[in-house]
Amino acid sequence: DGGITQSPKYLFRKEGQNVTLSCEQNLNHDAMYWYRQDPGQGLRLIYYSQIVNDFQKGDIAEGYSVSREKKESFPLTVTSAQKNPTAFYLCASSTTADTEAFFGQGTRLTVV
Amino acid sequence: QQQVKQSPQSLIVQKGGISIINCAYENTAFDYFPWYQQFPGKGPALLIAIRPDVSEKKEGRFTISFNKSAKQFSLHIMDSQPGDSATYFCAASSSGTYKYIFGTGTRLKVLA
Numbered sequence: 479d480g481g482i483t484q485s486p487k488y489l490f491r492k493e494g495q496n497v498t499l500s501c502e503q504n505l506n507h508d509a510m511y512w513y514r515q516d517p518g519q520g521l522r523l524i525y526y527s528q529i530v531n532d533f534q535k536g537d538i539a540e541g542y543s544v545s546r547e548k549k550e551s552f553p554l555t556v557t558s559a560q561k562n563p564t565a566f567y568l569c570a571s572s573t574t575a576d577t578e579a580f581f582g583q584g585t586r587l588t589v590v
Numbered sequence: 591q592q593q594v595k596q597s598p599q600s601l602i603v604q605k606g607g608i609s610i611i612n613c614a615y616e617n618t619a620f621d622y623f624p625w626y627q628q629f630p631g632k633g634p635a636l637l638i639a640i641r642p643d644v645s646e647k648k649e650g651r652f653t654i655s656f657n658k659s660a661k662q663f664s665l666h667i668m669d670s671q672p673g674d675s676a677t678y679f680c681a682a683s684s685s686g687t688y689k690y691i692f693g694t695g696t697r698l699k700v701l702a
Contacts, residue, residue, distance in 0.1 A: 521679065521692040574688065575683040575687045576622035579690060
């Protein structure tokens with residue numbers, strides 16, 4: 479089955495630690511995205527990638543980093559520089575932005 | 591100019607009633623307008639989408655109305671059911687770009 483997979487579903491991190499969230503898609507999509515969602519809030523774009531080995535900052539990129547070494551994979555690292563990392567993180571992919579975006583099931587990150 | 595303004599923030603409707611959610615945009619370059627449905631703890635999923643060459647699109651109980659001159663579009667859910675209780679996001683994007691602009695979401699509750 480084609481789809482987009484995020485792992486893990488739940489993640490706990492101690493303050494000061496970096497943590498990496500996984501996102502894999504087998505839809506053959508060129509574009510991939512990372513969004514952050516806080517309770518009762520909309521979707522805020524962290525980073526997006528149009529093609530392998532290229533990515534662009536979104537609206538809230540500070541404290542985050544990404545890589546796009548393979549078409550299928552777009553991991554997100556939440557660094558210790560992110561002041562308030564506790565949130566629900568969503569990965570998505572699409573052919574282009576004027577077609578349907580497919581979302582993963584999300585990773586809930588909690589800083590303890 | 592990149593914002594999409596969504597209202598209301600929350601909505602309570604009786605079973606069988608009509609739910610209406612509105613969105614407004616400024617950027618006339620937007621040419622793709624999707625609506626996403628999100629259940630708690632899950633990723634959003636595409637519900638219905640419209641392009642500006644039509645004024646209305648219907649899929650089952652869900653209808654998008656699009657007013658290009660007013661730069662507004664809305665989602666109508668006919669015969670609303672308790673299973674429709676979810677958060678709904680409108681979005682907009684432009685051909686050839688790789689960014690979706692999301693509204694802030696509407697939390698819909700349908701009372702049985």
